[in-house]
Amino acid sequence: xxxxxxxxxxxxxxxxxxxxxxxxxxxxxxxxxxxxxxxxxxxxxxxxxxxxxxxxxxxxxxxxxxxxxxxxxxxxxxxxxxxxxxxxxxxxxxxxxxxxxxxxxxxxxxxxxxxxxxxxxxxxxxxxxxxxxxxxxxxxxxxxxxxxxxxxxxxxxxxxxxxxx
Numbered sequence: 202x203x204x205x206x207x208x209x210x211x212x213x214x215x216x217x218x219x220x221x222x223x224x225x226x227x228x229x230x231x232x233x234x235x236x237x238x239x240x241x242x243x244x245x246x247x248x249x250x251x252x253x254x255x256x257x258x259x260x261x262x263x264x265x266x267x268x269x270x271x272x273x274x275x276x277x278x279x280x281x282x283x284x285x286x287x288x289x290x291x292x293x294x295x296x297x298x299x300x301x302x303x304x305x306x307x308x309x310x311x312x313x314x315x316x317x318x319x320x321x322x323x324x325x326x327x328x329x330x331x332x333x334x335x336x337x338x339x340x341x342x343x344x345x346x347x348x349x350x351x352x353x354x355x356x357x358x359x360x361x362x363x364x365x366x
Contacts, residue, residue, distance in 0.1 A: 205301055207329050208251045222249075223303070225256035227267060227276025231285045234276075235292045242298040253293045255331070257286040257304035262340075264332045283312055287324045294325025301328040 212219035222241040226234050242249040258273035258281050261263075265273065286302055293300040302321065309317045309331070321329060 205252055205299055208299055212251060219251045220249075220251045221254060223256060225258060225272050226275060226286045226289045227258055227279060227281030228272045229275075230279065231281060236290050238289060238293050238300075239296055242293065242296040249298065251298070252327075253298055254301040254327075255286060255289050255293065255300055255302050257283065257302050257308065259357040262305075265290045266302060268292070283308070287320055287326075290321065290324040290326045294327075299327040302326055302329055303330045303332065305332040305333050307333075336365075 208221075209219050222239065223263055224234060224238045228234050233275040238253055238255065240249075241253055243362075251306060256269065256273065260274075260277055262270045286304070290300055309329070312320075325353075
């Protein structure tokens with residue numbers, strides 16, 4: 202079972218909703234965004250979110266709202282790159298709270314699916330979610346990610362590809 206799936210299962214078993222927090226890397230800076238993500242894991246009462254979704258900035262955020270578009274455009278202008286997202290993943294995973302990266306699929310393809318999966322798993326990430334998931338990507342994508350002990354998460358839909366048909 203993946204890290205994010207276990208989060209939802211545990212919350213269900215405890216008869217409560219899972220608390221998921223999102224924060225984009227690089228706003229207002231990489232160190233500040235990492236501090237904010239780590240703060241999500243502890244909260245003000247010592248109990249934080251169940252899962253952190255780490256937003257990876259993208260130059261054409263077609264599915265993001267205006268606030269996230271503005272924030273991620275600024276992060277890119279300040280030089281935020283994939284390595285910063287992986288650094289944030291490592292920092293959040295180090296708290297013991299599961300985390301997934303939210304990004305657009307072509308960034309993963311450009312980086313290389315196997316290389317991305319390897320580096321995501323090495324950083325301690327529990328998975329990856331891509332809002333622009335294309336149905337025609339094929340099973341090789343999931344296989345490439347799964348081979349490196351990470352998954353392609355369908356957080357928004359809450360279902361896997363086979364269940365959509």
